[in-house]
Amino acid sequence: MTAGLFDLPELRAREDTGLPERLARSLAETTAGWQLSTAQVGDWLAERALANRFLVERIPFDRLDQWAFVEDGARLAHRSGKFFTVEGLRVTVDQGPVLNWDQPIIKQPEVGILGLLLKEFDGVPHLLMQAKMEPGNPNLLQLSPTVQATRSNYTKVHRGSAVRYLEYFVDPTRGRVLADVLQSEQGSWFHQKINRNMIVEVDEDVPAGDDFRWLTLGQIGELLRRDNVVNMDARTVLACAPIGSDEVDALHSDTELLSWFTAERARREMRVELMPLTEVNGWRRGPWSIDHEAGRYFSVVAVSVAAGNREVTRWTQPLLEPHGLAVTAFLARRIGGVPHVLVHAKAEAGLRDTIELAPTVQYTPENYAHLTGADRPPYLDLVLAAGPESVRYEAVHSEEGGRFLNAEGRYLVVDVNEADVPLDPPPGFRWVTPGQLRFLARHPHYVNVQARTLLACLNTGAVGW
């Protein structure tokens, strides 16, 4: 933007007040679609799976190529020094049934880009979704954002082909940025990882490649009701969509909500220290995996991958394989007629700011099977016992298939009443509206990645209300 000496520079409205209405049109448009009906997506994904050979095989660590345990086994690292490492972490917290522990963790300091391209067809905004293979997905191929690129990806560390459509996100002045925010990922598995979540609108003609299709928000909502169709990277970007918020009133004002979050953040103390893998207590490294001595939590394993449509056609890499199916749920109530969900200010060792807002329940039941009474995770048993009449939403989704192997979870929204959870819930919990979650998701370090999956379901209408 430039201005000559005699031009009055053009100012912009600080907020694009027309945008929520346009996105509402995309949300209302279900079923048919412009390029592909929702019913056809399954067939199209199956066709793309056939078109792209893709074989994933477990291998022992000593068959990893370019990856090795370095510095006397302190870290599992790529020869280039890029991508990520697996290291040890020592954690000390000030509350909870377990006050300190060691664990392996994935350290990925680079900031990648998760980008969705948006374009209007016949006046309705559509998003360019990719059929993308990821070695850790249980069904290998799912819908990803237009672009899913680590910094190593797009600076060509592995000398593969260029990432398609990346130019719109590296230089967003080619279009209009609708959302652009750094968001954390799994705080139990990643050390301080953040990715850039972007939505960029374009007017120019953008041909959809063979592995890409334009879908509406409403269609994506329909697909989010199915198991393992929309991948984690797509879900986290959809959570940041500026769809506008319709509630003017809420149980707590936004300032009260921010104040409660600040107090939760201030009262929690957590000490976190990276350390050599060899010094991690309670975990054992074998030829095929690193495992917890009681078999809990997760293992670190290695896979060999062969694919046709990836930037390189063959590689090996470590993956983190969780044990058991996670259960991730928002408890939900109408309060004064306005939908609210119960957030949990949850401390996770890998988060930069100690706590973020998580769903009410975010646990893998197997890991807590040995705990009883007050040590049981709050509300987990309520969710496990929920009957179909109170389950407003349920689907199985998997976490980032580029780092995690078969990391599946049941995502739910479960209706409760005052007897289950009062308006004034226990410390660490708070009733918030979906609009308040969107207000917070515009900024980093507030809404964790599991809550963002459920927020994506709210934003796309997958959860009806």
Next chain:
Amino acid sequence: MTAGLFDLPELRAREDTGLPERLARSLAETTAGWQLSTAQVGDWLAERALANRFLVERIPFDRLDQWAFVEDGARLAHRSGKFFTVEGLRVTVDQGPVLNWDQPIIKQPEVGILGLLLKEFDGVPHLLMQAKMEPGNPNLLQLSPTVQATRSNYTKVHRGSAVRYLEYFVDPTRGRVLADVLQSEQGSWFHQKINRNMIVEVDEDVPAGDDFRWLTLGQIGELLRRDNVVNMDARTVLACAPIGSDEVDALHSDTELLSWFTAERARREMRVELMPLTEVNGWRRGPWSIDHEAGRYFSVVAVSVAAGNREVTRWTQPLLEPHGLAVTAFLARRIGGVPHVLVHAKAEAGLRDTIELAPTVQYTPENYAHLTGADRPPYLDLVLAAGPESVRYEAVHSEEGGRFLNAEGRYLVVDVNEADVPLDPPPGFRWVTPGQLRFLARHPHYVNVQARTLLACLNTGAVGW
């Protein structure tokens, strides 16, 4: 908040739309005041200085009480393990004239409270300011917020008397929270320090103690035009005041601004590692101080303090003593009739998120005297050469006197035009409105403490426009 089975729960407006107008009344009220006129503040401060004996004396490290170099000199620490430590930091960055360095740094992981109490008198909101002694202030006594408490303070680590008015901030349901946000402090001197910045409004009667006076925003604005009257802790809280923003339009939309910030954050790489003080290259520890070998930046020193109105009456402590007067300035322009200031996305080693928005210029000229040409800090020479006709604001303020000794800086707002700085400034710089800074200062990790001092001057009318 509770609701019986048959009550309709009371919802609240997410935003208190009446608040900006009330604060505008406080801003408009200058000079006279309800309890003390602005002209009387100087006499009152002088009287409080007489009433509270206060003696600060430089001492060698070996005369520190309760403080010592521990672990073979690795850290300078308090015997309790609380308050703060002085440790070493190794920094590697990817751009700039200096790509890596070591330095001592203050590590203070506890989150403290900086709290301002607000109450209406005759319909005008007033803030309860404290006349507070701090050993590092050049004039010892300045106006602080109502409460200024480290966690060690209010959990009574030093077994002093209770912090007055603290109860309103520890339990903010005694009043109404108007602002509550975690903010960083000096990223060159602190490792990841954050404090809670709070404004709490009360209706009940709150007697002002001898060292406390109720002042309006407008009066504080008048005082911010004087040197060394309003301390850093008061300035950072005032920056977070929800005074509302009057600009609907700006050069860039809020989303464009957030996107630019995200891109700046993503493109910068900085590696930061705490290390023992004994391994810090380029610095030397003597009996009285730790100094840089070229005499630049700062020294770590020790003082002995005796005071009458502090929580304890006698103590010793380390302080960080910067060398030279800092120059901190916003360049400013009207764009399309709307005031804008030029922010700098500045990387600082101690920040949790690598960069925050800093003033255009934030340098101590002496530290850069050896640099020439392109290595000179951008716009520093423009600010140093600014004539009185273009200086919209200038005052000397000091940084936190509880950690820093005589840390003074000239704070300026300097008018420029298109020939000085175009609408499309160099990478790392952006024109933003004061309202956009306020929008960001509602959340952590966006606006650094130096920019918040200048934002406080904008919020209180100290900078006219």
